[in-house]
Structure formats: C-alpha cells, structure tokens
Amino acid sequence: MRDDEKYTNSEDQLLHLQNLLDDPDTTALKAYFTELDILDIARTLESFPAKTRDFLWEFIPDELVGAVLAEVDEDIRADYIEELSASEVEQIVKGLDAQDVAEVLEVADEAIKTSVYDSLDQDIRAQVENLYAYEEDVVGRYMDPETVNVKQGVSLEAVQRYIRIHHLLDDESQQVMITDKDKRLLGTLSLIDLIKQPQDAVVDAHMDDPFTLNDQMKVSDAAVLLRSKELPFVPVCDSDGRLVGQLNAADVLEITQDDTDMTLKHLSGVSNEEEVFTPVLRSAKSRGIWLGINLLTAFLAAFVIGQFEAALDQIVALAILMPVVASMGGIAGSQTLTVVIRGLALGQLAGNNVRWLYNKETWVGMSNGLVWALVVGLIAHVWFSDAMITLVITLAIFINMSVANLSGVLIPMVLKKLQIDPALSGAVILTTVTDVVGFLSFLGLATLIIL
Amino acid sequence: MRDDEKYTNSEDQLLHLQNLLDDPDTTALKAYFTELDILDIARTLESFPAKTRDFLWEFIPDELVGAVLAEVDEDIRADYIEELSASEVEQIVKGLDAQDVAEVLEVADEAIKTSVYDSLDQDIRAQVENLYAYEEDVVGRYMDPETVNVKQGVSLEAVQRYIRIHHLLDDESQQVMITDKDKRLLGTLSLIDLIKQPQDAVVDAHMDDPFTLNDQMKVSDAAVLLRSKELPFVPVCDSDGRLVGQLNAADVLEITQDDTDMTLKHLSGVSNEEEVFTPVLRSAKSRGIWLGINLLTAFLAAFVIGQFEAALDQIVALAILMPVVASMGGIAGSQTLTVVIRGLALGQLAGNNVRWLYNKETWVGMSNGLVWALVVGLIAHVWFSDAMITLVITLAIFINMSVANLSGVLIPMVLKKLQIDPALSGAVILTTVTDVVGFLSFLGLATLIIL
CATH class of the missing domain: 1.10.357.20 (SLC41 divalent cation transporters, integral membrane domain)
Incomplete structure (x- = not known):
C-alpha cells in the first residue's frame, strides 16, 4: 500500500507537510515528495502561498518537475518558468508528451519558447506544432494526438500481438481505432471487447460506431457533451473525417468543473484566476x-x-x-x-x-x-x-x-x-x-x- | 455514425424535439427516443417542464425506462414512481443492476418497496441489501459491488481465457482485482497491462499496488480524492481489508460537480434541488x-x-x-x-x-x-x-x-x-x-x- 493512503483527506496531508516545514528537514521533505504522484504534488503546491511554494519546488524530484508544471494552475506555472533560462526549460520539457510541452511553453517568453522549440525531438515538435495550429478554445488544442490505429479485417489476436510488439498502449488508452488507408475513422474497438471477444474474430465484427467530435468544435461545448453522455473518451476527426486524435474525458471534465467554478466566482465578483493563495x-x-x-x-x-x-x-x-x-x-x-x-x-x-x-x-x-x-x-x-x-x-x-x-x-x-x-x-x-x-x-x- | 451526431450541441437537439412536439407525431417521437442512449434520454427529460415531461415518458422504449429512471434527477424519479403500482415497478427494475435498483426503490413508498424487493432475483437482492446496509453518504453506498477477481500466480493468458469463458467484463471495467483466498486485495492489473505485457507472465509480475478506499469513508471526501488524483476507479475494501467493490470516477465526479453547483446555489439563496424546470x-x-x-x-x-x-x-x-x-x-x-x-x-x-x-x-x-x-x-x-x-x-x-x-x-x-x-x-x-x-x-x- 502506498504511504499516502494513510491520509483520509487532503487536509491531514497538508498538516503533515506543514509539520515537516516548521523545522525544515531536507531529507524528510525529499522523501515526502518521492512518495507522491504528479497530481498530488501539483495539488500540494497549489495549497501553499507563493513564498512557501517557491521553497517546496526544491524538494520535487527533478524528473517530475516538467509533468508537475504541466499540471499546476497557469499562474503558478508562469511564475516558475519566468525564473528559468532556456537551457533549464529544455531540461524540464525533456520526456514530456506533446500536450504537456505545449502547456509549459505557452507561458514562456518568445525567446525561450523559440530556443526550446528548436531543441525538441522532431516527432514531439511536429505534434506540438499541430496543437499550436489550433485556436486556444477548440477541441484540437486539448486532444491527445497519439492513438492506436489498426486496419479493417485484422483478427483480435493479431491486434493484441501488434500492441505487444510495438508497446503501444499508454496509461489512458481505452480503445483501438479502426481506420482506412486515408486515416478515415471506421469505428472503435474497446480494450474490453479486445479481451472478451473470441480472438479469431476480426475487428470489424466488434467495432462500435462511435460518437466523434470535430477538431474545430468549441472545447466548452465538447465538455458539456462528454459530460452529459458520460463518455470516457471521444475520437476527434478533422472536417475531412480523418482521425486526428482523441479527447479524454478526464481533461474535459476539468473544464466543466471549472465552468461552474467560474460561474460561482463571477457571480460573487471574483476573477476566474483568483485562488485562496493568490498573492x-x-x-x-x-x-x-x-x-x-x-x-x-x-x-x-x-x-x-x-x-x-x-x-x-x-x-x-x-x-x-x-x-x-x-x-x-x-x-x-x-x-x-x-x-x-x-x-x-x-x-x-x-x-x-x-x-x-x-x-x-x-x-x-x-x-x-x-x-x-x-x-x-x-x-x-x-x-x-x-x-x-x-x-x-x-x-x-x-x-x-x-x-x-x-x-x-x-x-x-x-x-x-x-x-x-x-x-x-x-x-x-x-x-x-x-x-x-x-x-x-x-x-x-x-x-x-x-x- | 449515430443520428444524434448531427447535433453539435444540446440546444439544437432540444429545438428539434420541440418541433416534433409542436404537432405531436407518435411515430416520429418514438423513433427519436430509439436513437438516443440512456443518458441522452435522461438529460432530455430534465430539459422540459413537468407537464411535457409526463407526456414524453410515453415514448421512451419500455426496456429503457428503468435505466433512465436511475439516471434522472431524484425529484423527477420520485414524481414518476409515485404514479406506479407495485407490479409496474417490478417490471421496471427487471434487468437493472443493484446500484440502479437501489436508486429506483429509494424513492418508492415502503409498501411498494417491500413488495418489489421480494420479487427480485436472489443475487441482486443480496447486493441491494448490502448497499442499503450502508449509510446514505458513505462510499459503500455508491460503489459497484461487482468486480472481476483472480488469484495470484495465474498467467495473463489464463486470465484472458477466464474472462472470455465467463463473459466477465462490463462496460465500465478497467482492471482485474488480484485477491487472496480471504478476498483480501493484493493488487490490481489494468486491462492495458493485461493486453500489453507478455502473456506467459503471471499477474503478480504486473500488478499495481493501488490506492484503496474504506467503504465507510464519506463519499464527498472520496470524491475530492479521486478528482485530485484523477483516478478512473478505486477498489473499495472493508475495515478488514477485504475487497467489497469498486468506486467509479464517473459516479463520483458528478458528486464534486454537484458540490460546486450546490455552493453556487446556496450562495445565491437557491435550494439544492431547484432546477430551471422545478414547478x-x-x-x-x-x-x-x-x-x-x-x-x-x-x-x-x-x-x-x-x-x-x-x-x-x-x-x-x-x-x-x-x-x-x-x-x-x-x-x-x-x-x-x-x-x-x-x-x-x-x-x-x-x-x-x-x-x-x-x-x-x-x-x-x-x-x-x-x-x-x-x-x-x-x-x-x-x-x-x-x-x-x-x-x-x-x-x-x-x-x-x-x-x-x-x-x-x-x-x-x-x-x-x-x-x-x-x-x-x-x-x-x-x-x-x-x-x-x-x-x-x-x-x-x-x-x-x-x-
């Protein structure tokens, strides 16, 4: 069992960290953050005033800093990036996926952005470029451009073997896309069916006819749709029907949540960016x-x-x-x-x-x-x-x-x-x-x- | 492609239905609802005043009424159930899973509740009984009691075969639970790893040490945790460490969403239950x-x-x-x-x-x-x-x-x-x-x- 399991709620976790901070013990603080995952670290940083937060950054494992940055509130991200040189930012975005790189670079100065951009792997750079090609408020900007695509007529067994050989699924995968030679989406096959159905069947026999989104749709409208349909993900196609990525509900639920939160703040005369720890x-x-x-x-x-x-x-x-x-x-x-x-x-x-x-x-x-x-x-x-x-x-x-x-x-x-x-x-x-x-x-x- | 895909947002869908209602055409209305899924139907019913809603219920396919009832706002569910006899309610809950049955019966009179209860399949009745044994606001009441459990030392290939033979995964499954002979949870194996990893490996080699919840934890605290950790599901154990079910993020995200919504309403002096179409x-x-x-x-x-x-x-x-x-x-x-x-x-x-x-x-x-x-x-x-x-x-x-x-x-x-x-x-x-x-x-x- 992971160590953070002993905290039944985040307030206890917060108090525990405050105790560590009262008489700062470098080893204990480093150990504390080693046991947390990226999201926990991000939420923890958001739960402290700027001064303490700057101090806490020092104890976050180097290899996680980039992913944590992509996850925290934009204001906090901007404050942190502001202090860094181009080569430090380069170091930080190494190993991040295109979505996270795009989030981090967005808050950097133009000079740093350009320099880091040039240092990126060709693959990632192309994907980041694609994301930036979209307006800020459309589905294409929020989607995950990497999907697992297979052709019609292949057996489930072959799909499984293909996935194993190429190490294809990532943590958020929930389905395989079936596309034609022009990358037009024909259907999706859930991982559940990929396991559950007879392995000699072809993908066509068990593919679903999915609800899809256009990449130019307003992301707030998409969020409402995904929420009302309770879909965990939706394939995203361009106006020619070509598959360009998938939108994950986890990313989008945050938007609807933020939407109610924003309404709440606006009705009380608070700006959208203000949190408890805004200076x-x-x-x-x-x-x-x-x-x-x-x-x-x-x-x-x-x-x-x-x-x-x-x-x-x-x-x-x-x-x-x-x-x-x-x-x-x-x-x-x-x-x-x-x-x-x-x-x-x-x-x-x-x-x-x-x-x-x-x-x-x-x-x-x-x-x-x-x-x-x-x-x-x-x-x-x-x-x-x-x-x-x-x-x-x-x-x-x-x-x-x-x-x-x-x-x-x-x-x-x-x-x-x-x-x-x-x-x-x-x-x-x-x-x-x-x-x-x-x-x-x-x-x-x-x-x-x-x- | 499904027919509802042509509606880029729910307002268009609403206007389309209103057109059908202006000059009610029974066949067209029936066809309209046949094309929607359960969640779409529930959201649609919530988007009409009570009088129109009562009229719309008639056009919902009989076999979907139960699932739709479990999904709509509690007020709407209570209004509908109030009008029904015990045998009509029996008909409606047939084929629903334990969670949905519990939701529907909760709003019925005691007399109807008892009578329907007796008519349930033994399995479902036992599960519903278990759910009702929990207080209304704890994790145990919201969890899905059905999980796929396997023993240590089994190969991935054997797990896949076992799932296929027994038709075990449902639409929301994302992992397999590894338990000992006392049903104590040892770890979980994601469907992703079940496919991706070498098939002759044993489950132990790829199992994760999951974050778990206690069944007696307040569900609102659990919701905050799941949201902050962005977990799609969490195994639920009783105080002896025995696996009793799993809590799905989809059910719980609704609770945090409702929480912000509730704050918004309360700060403006509106009660939690009031919606636009409250009479x-x-x-x-x-x-x-x-x-x-x-x-x-x-x-x-x-x-x-x-x-x-x-x-x-x-x-x-x-x-x-x-x-x-x-x-x-x-x-x-x-x-x-x-x-x-x-x-x-x-x-x-x-x-x-x-x-x-x-x-x-x-x-x-x-x-x-x-x-x-x-x-x-x-x-x-x-x-x-x-x-x-x-x-x-x-x-x-x-x-x-x-x-x-x-x-x-x-x-x-x-x-x-x-x-x-x-x-x-x-x-x-x-x-x-x-x-x-x-x-x-x-x-x-x-x-x-x-x-």
Missing part, C-alpha cells in the same frame, strides 16, 4: 475592478434616492425601510439568475422552454412578492403605525420582487444573445435593476401618495 | 425560506438605521449615501467568502495556511478599503461639498470594507468548526455583518462627528 497585490487588483463597477451601480442607486430628497426630508421612516425593499428584490432576482445561468450552461434553455420559464418566473415572482409584501407591510405597520407607509412599502416590495424575477430571466437571455457571458456581468446588472426599481418604486410611491 | 409552487416555496431569512437580516439593518433617526432627520445626504457603504462592504465580503469556501472545498485550508489567509485578507481589505474610501469620499465631496460628510463616508467605507474581508474568512471558518456547511448560511450571515457594520459606522460616525 495580496494580485488579489487586490483583480477584485478592485469589480468593486469599481459596483461603485457605479451604488452611486446610480444613490442618485435615484437623491431625486427624492423632499420625501426623505419629511419622513425619516422612508430612509429606515428603504434598504429592505432593495434587499428583498436583490435576493429574489439573484435566486432566479442563478437557476437560469445553470440552465443555460446545461443547454436546457431554447425555444418554447424559454417562454415557459418567463411564465414560471412571473408567477414565482408575483406569488412570493405578494406573500413577502404582506409580511413586510405588517411589520412596518406594527413599527410605524402609519397606514400610508404600510401601503407604500407593501406595493413597493411587490413591484420590486416581481420585476426582479422577470429580470433574472431577461438579463441573462439578453446577455447571451449579445454573446456576453451571463455569469460575468449578470449579477451586477441585476443588482442595478433591483436597487433602482426598489428605490424608485418605494420613494416614488411615497412622494405620490404621502406628500 | 412554480415548489420553487416559490423553497425560495421563500431564503427570502424569509433575508427579511430578518434586512429588518435588523433597518433597526440599526432606526437608531439614528435624529441624524437622518437633520441630514438627508446620509440617507442618500448610506446604501453605498453597505453595498461596497457586501461585495468586498462576498468576494472573500467565495474564495475561502472554494479553498475549504478543495481541502486547502488547514494549519498555518489559515493564519496566512487572515493576513492576506486583512491586507487586501485594508488596501482596497483605502483606495475605494478615497474614491467614494471624492465623489461625495463633489456631490455634497460638505467636508464633514466626506470625512464620515471615507472612514465608514474603509472600516466596512476592512471588516468585510476579515468576516469573509472568519464566518466560513467558524461555521466549519460548528460543522455547518459554510456555503449554506455564509452569505446571509456575511450580508448581515456588512449591512450592520456599514450602517452603524456611517450613521454612528455622522452622529458623533456632525451632530
């Missing part, structure tokens, strides 16, 4: 942008309030209750917004479904609006014993919550039409709407009815 | 709870404002600017909260790292607080030309943003200590803090300095 300055700067945008929103709301100075001057209860109206609308709207953004991400919103959703949210908004308007009205009445104030706040809550739910659908749908990511700016726009509508309806009604 | 009443009710909790928060804030009637009565600018203070603190706090909650979910926060984080957020809070306090102060000065108001709002923004960032760390850490999910109540508590501190510091300073 102070970088965090402060990236959050500052969102705070600035929010400031515009807040002052727009303040400006709306400013239009009703007369009312506020006469009735202090308005100032006291006004945040309640904005807050209830804000929550109602963001509930809807979150559900709609998830629905959009899952591709569930098209055609008639959208109309159905508008109807639903109108009803939810109006019914919840009614219930909570009455509750708030009652509390306000007990507090201020003023029928006019009760009337005004009841109406305002109802209006703001109804508008909020409808905006929660309308805003992301419009943003999507405009090709803007709804998660990115949806929350800010929504808050602006619920603040403005809330203050406008509450103070406006008060001016009309009471003054 | 109006259910949505309104589940969101109502969060609106009610928010109302308490909002009135607490209103109460704080109410303590400063005198100040508000004399200076109307206070009422106008007061939401700006609360809003800037709210955003700053929720930025921190989101990053911290993600860090907790990834198990990155323990020991020294926590202290580092408090330091970081203090600095980010104070530096961003200073910058934006000056900006807000400047705008307020231009607007109201009142040095006292400028001073008060500048100080209040600085205080509120500094406190907000610190609370963004403190609140989730305390909730975690109290064993409460930080995502569930963190946002509400944080808003309460930023509203109260914001109004208190702004109006309190105004009272002290100006009045």
